[in-house]
Amino acid sequence: xxxxxxxxxxxxxxxxxxxxxxxxxxxxxxxxxxxxxxxxxxxxxxxxxxxxxxxxxxxxxxxxxxxxxxxxxxxxxxxxxxxxxxxxxxxxxxxxxxxxxxxxxxxxxxxxxxxxxxxxxxxxxxxxxxxxxxxxxxxxxxxxxxxxxxxxxxxxxxxxxxxxxxxxxxxxxxxxxxxxxxxxxxxxxxxxxxxxxxxxxxxxxxxxxxxxxxxxxxxxxxxxxxxxxxxxxxxxxxxxxxxxxxxxxxxxxxxxxxxxxxxxxxxxxxxxxxxxxxxxxxxxxxxxxxxxxxxxxxxxxxxxxxxxxxxxxxxxxxxxxxxxxxxxxxxxxxxxxxxxxxxxxxxxxxxxxxxxxxxxxxxxxxxxxxxxxxxxxxxxxxxxxxxxxxxxxxxxxxxxxxxxxxxxxxxxxxxxxxxxxxxxxxxxxxxxxxxxxxxxxxxxxxxxxxxxxxxxxxxxxxxxxxxxxxxxxxxxxxxxxxxxxxxxxxxxxxxxxxxxxxxxxxxxxxxxxxxxxxxxxxxxxxxxxxxxxxxxxxxxxxxxxxx
Ligand SMILES: NC(=O)C1=CN([C@@H]2O[C@H](COP(=O)(O)OP(=O)(O)OC[C@H]3O[C@@H](n4cnc5c(N)ncnc54)[C@H](OP(=O)(O)O)[C@@H]3O)[C@@H](O)[C@H]2O)[C@H](O)CC1
Ligand SMILES: Cc1cc2nc3c(=O)[nH]c(=O)nc-3n(C[C@H](O)[C@H](O)[C@H](O)COP(=O)(O)O)c2cc1C
Ligand SMILES: Cc1ncc(COP(=O)(O)O)c(C=O)c1O
Ligand SMILES: [K+]
Numbered sequence: 222x223x224x225x226x227x228x229x230x231x232x233x234x235x236x237x238x239x240x241x242x243x244x245x246x247x248x249x250x251x252x253x254x255x256x257x258x259x260x261x262x263x264x265x266x267x268x269x270x271x272x273x274x275x276x277x278x279x280x281x282x283x284x285x286x287x288x289x290x291x292x293x294x295x296x297x298x299x300x301x302x303x304x305x306x307x308x309x310x311x312x313x314x315x316x317x318x319x320x321x322x323x324x325x326x327x328x329x330x331x332x333x334x335x336x337x338x339x340x341x342x343x344x345x346x347x348x349x350x351x352x353x354x355x356x357x358x359x360x361x362x363x364x365x366x367x368x369x370x371x372x373x374x375x376x377x378x379x380x381x382x383x384x385x386x387x388x389x390x391x392x393x394x395x396x397x398x399x400x401x402x403x404x405x406x407x408x409x410x411x412x413x414x415x416x417x418x419x420x421x422x423x424x425x426x427x428x429x430x431x432x433x434x435x436x437x438x439x440x441x442x443x444x445x446x447x448x449x450x451x452x453x454x455x456x457x458x459x460x461x462x463x464x465x466x467x468x469x470x471x472x473x474x475x476x477x478x479x480x481x482x483x484x485x486x487x488x489x490x491x492x493x494x495x496x497x498x499x500x501x502x503x504x505x506x507x508x509x510x511x512x513x514x515x516x517x518x519x520x521x522x523x524x525x526x527x528x529x530x531x532x533x534x535x536x537x538x539x540x541x542x543x544x545x546x547x548x549x550x551x552x553x554x555x556x557x558x559x560x561x562x563x564x565x566x567x568x569x570x571x572x573x574x575x576x577x578x579x580x581x582x583x584x585x586x587x588x589x590x591x592x593x594x595x596x597x598x599x600x601x602x603x604x605x606x607x608x609x610x611x612x613x614x615x616x617x618x619x620x621x622x623x624x625x626x627x628x629x630x631x632x633x634x635x636x637x638x639x640x641x642x643x644x645x646x647x648x649x650x651x652x653x654x655x656x657x658x659x660x661x662x663x664x665x666x667x668x669x670x671x672x673x674x675x676x677x678x679x680x681x682x683x684x685x686x687x688x689x690x691x692x693x694x695x696x697x698x699x700x701x702x703x704x705x706x707x708x709x710x711x712x713x714x715x716x717x718x719x720x721x722x723x724x725x726x727x728x729x730x731x732x733x734x735x736x737x738x739x740x741x742x743x744x745x746x747x748x749x750x751x752x753x754x755x756x757x758x759x760x761x762x763x764x765x766x767x768x
Contacts (some may be wrong), residue, residue, distance in 0.1 A: 222639040238696065252503060284399060287728065291563070312503070313532065313535065314505060314506045315504070317440055317441075317505065317532055318680050321441065324338075324440075331524060333522070338520070338522065339370060339377055342370075342377065343377020344378075344519075345544045346377075346381075346434070346473070346499045346519060347377075347382045347498060348544050349473075349497070349515075349519055349543075350499075352544065353497060354431070356385070356386050358431070359431035359432045359470075360387060360431055361387075361390065361429065361431045362430065362431065362433075362434060363378045363426065363430040364391050365435055365436060365437055365453055366392065366431065368588035369397075369439065370439060370441075371439030371476055371479075372402075374400065374439070375475060376391065378436065379409055380412065382756055390417050391414060391416050391417065392453070394418070394450075395434050395450075395622055410724040421439040422453075425459070426469075426470060427463065427470060428632075430472050432473060433472050434472075435473065436475040437450050439475065439477050440476060440483050442479065442481075442483060448481050450479070454480045457493045458493055458494075459473060461496075473740055475501070476499065478507070480492045481510075482507040483506070485506075486506075486518065487507075494513065495511070495514060497515035499512070499518075499519050499544065500517070503533055504547070511548075513553040515546070516546065517547065518545050518547050519538065519544040521538050521543055544580070551594065561741060562740055563654075564654045564739055566738075566740075567738035569749060572763065576731070576734035577621050584619070585680035586653070587650045587655070589626065590653055594615070596615050596616040597615055597616075598646045599611050599612070599645075600613070600626065601645040602634045602641070603637060603644075604637045604640050605640035615627075617674060621663065622728060623728040623729050623730040624729065625666060625728045627724070628725075629686070629691035629695075630665070630722075632691040640643075643663075644660070644661045644663045646658070647659075654735065654738060654740075655739070656735075656736075657737070659733070660731065661730045661731040662732070663725055663728070663729045666725065674718050674726060680718060683707065684718065686721065687724075688701055688708065715745075732751070732752050733750065733752075735749045743768060745768040746765075748764070749764050
């Protein structure tokens with residue numbers, strides 16, 4: 222499989238992505254049910270005593286890096302989880318002294334070298350920048366590096382940004398003679414990254430750069446900035462007073478907004494106002510005064526002895542990410558969220574004559590691409606009054622007879638289907654720019670088929686199905702837990718769990734399919750398969766629909 226990822230970003234910094242699809246080698250508090258279903262349930266299981274609410278520890282477990290799956294989409298999902306967790310929990314802020322102490326411990330008894338930590342710090346900065354400021358709208362990055370390790374982080378970030386596809390420019394006026402720094406400079410020179418002297422910088426940076434990274438001073442800054450950093454800081458201050466953030470490059474500060482007091486922040490009120498702060502190891506006290514939209518934490522290297530010694534409360538990093546968003550999540554301009562789809566063409570001459578075969582091909586490709594739950598589908602039912610309702614269900618089988626899923630025969634969907642057998646299924650494989658619509662009529666599968674499937678499920682899910690009077694109102698989660706616990710005990714000997722007669726499968730027999738492949742400028746491909754009578758037999762007929 223070949224994939225290409227080319228991302229576009231809009232002004233909010235959060236949206237407008239071009240999705241290039243993978244190419245395959247083969248082509249009020251009271252809630253009452255809207256439509257109360259008839260009750261097929263035996264009642265005794267459901268009159269159960271109150272059980273205290275469980276703690277929320279499972280939320281933390283859900284955000285644990287170890288449990289997070291690796292695909293980009295899942296990483297995004299987990300980023301959201303850990304963002305929420307980070308926002309909820311208090312993140313430790315370090316004093317200047319503790320920050321320096323931690324550095325010493327890491328590079329002393331804990332066996333790290335400065336090169337290593339700087340590499341990880343710089344990589345964190347680059348990944349955080351790339352997460353917020355997408356390449357397609359922000360290409361040219363000016364990195365202003367100071368004389369110490371903060372400047373070193375900037376040099377490392379410049380290298381990674383280059384490899385991510387950005388065009389870095391480095392301003393490094395006070396170079397340090399140490400081999401670590403000269404090595405970093407040589408590495409950048411070998412990539413032909415331009416070093417820009419301070420005097421060559423335009424007074425107004427907004428015309429020449431799309432992002433400015435402030436890597437001048439970190440936690441060892443003290444006093445007032447000395448030349449030439451005083452002027453450089455002023456340049457960034459003038460930049461941040463341009464009110465319309467869309468008309469100027471965003472400023473990203475590494476660890477500390479340069480010129481700010483490490484603990485007190487922007488004391489005079491006339492300092493840099495960065496749009497983004499990437500705190501390293503743990504935020505310093507001044508970060509409490511940061512009011513920009515993007516606060517990230519990087520430096521995923523803190524070992525337990527440091528965390529426990531300094532009582533560090535730090536958010537979990539999502540998946541394999543080098544950075545995690547902390548602080549408030551910026552609110553998104555929903556109207557600006559959009560994707561531009563780029564996919565291979567979907568042509569009448571290439572698709573299979575039979576829509577079931579075409580579905581199977583696409584389905585297998587979705588599985589091969591590693592999509593999470595490609596068998597999740599929206600099911601829309603309509604009751605006798607014509608009121609539609611949709612929900613997700615899992616496809617559990619497909620063949621020329623139809624599409625099968627399992628559910629509760631007392632649920633709202635079951636009630637709708639008993640009144641109106643017409644239904645629609647919808648698959649959306651986001652990462653592949655693909656959608657499949659299926660319409661038809663629905664019948665229950667045989668008891669035998671349902672029995673067979675029921676007993677293939679994990680025992681926990683079998684018990685869950687017995688416990689749930691799906692779509693009815695319950696007083697609290699405890700009701701389910703208590704009933705579940707009792708059943709768990711009842712069947713603790715591993716004995717056969719009978720399928721309740723209120724649980725089973727449905728099969729939708731299609732009379733219409735539509736295969737949708739997203740394309741640029743909203744000129745998508747849509748191929749519809751409908752049924753036609755031809756010489757006494759039914760045939761599938763393919764038509765292209767306008768996007
Ligand atoms: N564990 C981590 O999180 C790591 C973080 N890293 C980064 O390192 C910095 C801290 O680096 P450090 O070298 O200790 O200090 P700075 O980069 O902040 O800068 C020190 C140099 O700046 C000079 N300085 C200080 N104040 C001024 C001033 N007012 N005007 C001009 N120059 C100033 C200072 O010179 P002095 O003569 O004054 O001492 C130094 O030359 C941390 O914030 C992270 O970004 C590591 O990369 C990895 C581990
Ligand atoms: C991804 C996903 C898969 C689901 N799969 C099923 C399923 O296979 N069967 C089912 O009864 N409910 C499933 N659900 C729950 C349904 O969406 C829905 O909440 C439930 O069936 C009750 O719907 P109803 O009240 O409209 O009948 C799933 C939910 C999600 C998000
Ligand atoms: C209520 C309910 N029933 C059934 C299913 C299908 O699960 P399984 O794969 O165990 O059959 C799901 C899946 O989410 C569900 O939520
Ligand atoms: K800085």
